[in-house]
Amino acid sequence: MSGVTSLRPSSTVLHAVRLGMRRGGIEMLHSLTNRADQIWIVVMNGIFVGVLLLQRNSDLGGTSFSLAVATLPGLIGMNVVMGGWMGTAQMLAVEREDGTLLRAKSTPNGMLAYLVARVTLAVLNTALGLVIFLVAGLFLLPGLTDVPVTGWLMLLSVFLLGMLATMPWGAVVGASVKSAGAGFGLTFLPMVVLIAISGIFYPITGMPDWLHPVAQAFPVYWLGAGMREALLPDAAAAAELGGEFHTLTTFGVLGAYAVLGLLVAPRVLRAMARKESGSAVESRKAKAMQGWG
Amino acid sequence: MNLDQVASRPVIRVDDLRMSYGDHVVLDGVTFEARPGEVLALLGPNGAGKSTTIEILEGFRHRSDGDVEVLGLDPAEADETWRARLGIVQQSWRDHGRWGVRQLLAHLGAYYAPFSTPSRPRPMDVDELLATVGLSEHAHQKAGSLSGGQRRRLDVAIGIVGRPDLLFLDEPTTGFDPQARRDFHDVVHRLADLEGTTILLTTHDLDEAEKLADRILILAGGRIVANGSAAELSREVEGRTEVRWSRNGEHFVHAADDATRFVRELFEQHGDAIGDLEVRRSTLEDSYMTLVHRYETDPTAEPRPMEVVR
Numbered sequence: 001m002s003g004v005t006s007l008r009p010s011s012t013v014l015h016a017v018r019l020g021m022r023r024g025g026i027e028m029l030h031s032l033t034n035r036a037d038q039i040w041i042v043v044m045n046g047i048f049v050g051v052l053l054l055q056r057n058s059d060l061g062g063t064s065f066s067l068a069v070a071t072l073p074g075l076i077g078m079n080v081v082m083g084g085w086m087g088t089a090q091m092l093a094v095e096r097e098d099g100t101l102l103r104a105k106s107t108p109n110g111m112l113a114y115l116v117a118r119v120t121l122a123v124l125n126t127a128l129g130l131v132i133f134l135v136a137g138l139f140l141l142p143g144l145t146d147v148p149v150t151g152w153l154m155l156l157s158v159f160l161l162g163m164l165a166t167m168p169w170g171a172v173v174g175a176s177v178k179s180a181g182a183g184f185g186l187t188f189l190p191m192v193v194l195i196a197i198s199g200i201f202y203p204i205t206g207m208p209d210w211l212h213p214v215a216q217a218f219p220v221y222w223l224g225a226g227m228r229e230a231l232l233p234d235a236a237a238a239a240e241l242g243g244e245f246h247t248l249t250t251f252g253v254l255g256a257y258a259v260l261g262l263l264v265a266p267r268v269l270r271a272m273a274r275k276e277s278g279s280a281v282e283s284r285k286a287k288a289m290q291g292w293g
Numbered sequence: 294m295n296l297d298q299v300a301s302r303p304v305i306r307v308d309d310l311r312m313s314y315g316d317h318v319v320l321d322g323v324t325f326e327a328r329p330g331e332v333l334a335l336l337g338p339n340g341a342g343k344s345t346t347i348e349i350l351e352g353f354r355h356r357s358d359g360d361v362e363v364l365g366l367d368p369a370e371a372d373e374t375w376r377a378r379l380g381i382v383q384q385s386w387r388d389h390g391r392w393g394v395r396q397l398l399a400h401l402g403a404y405y406a407p408f409s410t411p412s413r414p415r416p417m418d419v420d421e422l423l424a425t426v427g428l429s430e431h432a433h434q435k436a437g438s439l440s441g442g443q444r445r446r447l448d449v450a451i452g453i454v455g456r457p458d459l460l461f462l463d464e465p466t467t468g469f470d471p472q473a474r475r476d477f478h479d480v481v482h483r484l485a486d487l488e489g490t491t492i493l494l495t496t497h498d499l500d501e502a503e504k505l506a507d508r509i510l511i512l513a514g515g516r517i518v519a520n521g522s523a524a525e526l527s528r529e530v531e532g533r534t535e536v537r538w539s540r541n542g543e544h545f546v547h548a549a550d551d552a553t554r555f556v557r558e559l560f561e562q563h564g565d566a567i568g569d570l571e572v573r574r575s576t577l578e579d580s581y582m583t584l585v586h587r588y589e590t591d592p593t594a595e596p597r598p599m600e601v602v603r
Binding site: 281 | 303308344345347348349354373374377379381383384385386387388389390391392396401402403405406407408451453463473
């Protein structure tokens with residue numbers, strides 16, 4: 001027994017982090033080989049690529065660029081919110097309901113590995129969407145090859161900061177909802193609304209003025225704006241609010257969401273994990289069954 | 294502390310455990326111990342507090358009052374090293390449906406590797422374990438495609454892959470066919486006898502409790518109302534033995550306190566006229582019914598604990 005207690009915690013923590021990353025990778029492979037997931041990936045991305053195709057010949061308001069050139073970065077930004085916020089919330093809600101979380105809690109350092117796996121999978125999933133959009137963009141929009149290295153660096157920083165800004169809040173929603181269904185409803189509908197008002201598919205300048213500050217209060221708008229700034233030439237700033245890119249505000253808002261989220265989420269997750277038990281899973285299952293019957 | 298003391302130290306020690314939610318008292322002074330390698334069955338009607346008790350011992354629920362020690366630590370303050378020595382099989386898992394059976398078992402086993410000791414190598418060999426629970430031919434199937442009984446066996450395998458010192462089994466054989474049930478009982482016996490694993494199981498199957506458990510605890514109304522082996526429990530209720538016989542084509546039933554004497558007298562009186570004789574000892578089920586009923590009719594009655602020395 002004494003041999004066990006002398007274990008250095010750091011080595012077991014590292015072991016769990018490695019297992020979590022492996023777990024995220026395995027789950028990604030499961031997703032890629034799952035028929036329903038494949039259909040979802042193809043249909044969703046097909047729709048977005050279709051939008052790009054249709055917008056190719058429209059002009060971005062007040063500039064000489066095609067609308068599709070502005071939509072592509074918007075899609076990439078939106079994809080971060082979908083993967084980071086919606087994906088995390090739904091995964092957590094589903095896995096609380098089916099007992100995956102309780103399993104993690106029953107396993108030594110399982111919760112730590114579980115969280116690492118959630119982050120790994122969310123990043124992999126979102127990166128997959130990023131690659132799909134970029135590849136589609138290379139074929140559809142010739143300007144993409146002219147993006148300078150600084151632009152790609154900005155894309156990477158906005159991507160990573162965007163994940164940090166959205167995942168913790170997805171975890172908060174996923175940990176707070178009562179059922180997987182509620183997890184979907186509480187994230188999907190607000191997502192659609194935010195995407196609609198945040199200038200993802202059409203410049204925000206076309207929206208009523210009073211909606212601008214509403215959109216600007218959420219990361220969706222700033223992810224879109226940040227990605228546009230990264231991938232579009234300076235002249236495209238004419239279609240932005242105030243006719244310019246707002247680099248500092250972009251990083252400021254996303255950074256604030258990330259910092260606040262990383263402060264709040266661990267507390268919420270810890271409270272959720274404490275409450276997780278066999279009878280909690282049972283009673284949720286019973287309620288879900290009632291809902292079906 | 295010398296080695297003997299370590300070995301004989303109880304694996305579970307529960308003293309005056311109380312649990313209440315507001316005014317609702319779920320556990321009202323539960324006291325019991327489990328020794329190393331002992332198999333304990335926790336029986337009781339639904340809502341008696343079995344799950345609550347187990348969840349407190351697993352460290353998943355915080356008690357209101359009382360002392361609890363599991364593997365030498367208070368579960369409320371225990372760490373991951375402690376957690377690695379536990380195995381837990383809950384009532385129903387539906388998780389990891391996309392994972393392959395062997396893939397999942399190997400992955401979850403890997404968490405125990407840093408907690409391996411020379412005397413307890415962790416995790417167990419995954420292929421051996423699959424063979425033990427009879428899932429070898431399903432090793433590459435998805436967990437979500439298993440039948441109810443197969444899924445349960447996978448859950449048991451996951452529960453023991455870390456070679457636990459203490460295993461909690463919550464209604465482990467629900468949905469098993471008779472063969473699977475017998476195989477499972479073999480697994481439990483092997484764990485307790487060969488690995489020295491202490492096992493606490495809940496079940497509604499009294500026959501199973503009698504077959505598996507060294508000692509049976511009956512929980513009713515948040516209290517332990519009986520604590521002893523199946524045989525001791527039946528003595529405790531002064532079980533009347535049922536005697537059936539026939540005489541001149543007519544069938545009789547009598548509940549006798551002293552069956553041997555009753556049958557002797559029966560033959561003395563009627564001799565060869567007696568046929569179809571059947572003497573049935575009260576079963577664990579009878580004892581259980583009597584003990585739970587005794588509690589339900591008079592909840593204030595002090596439980597009569599039967600401390601048993603093995």
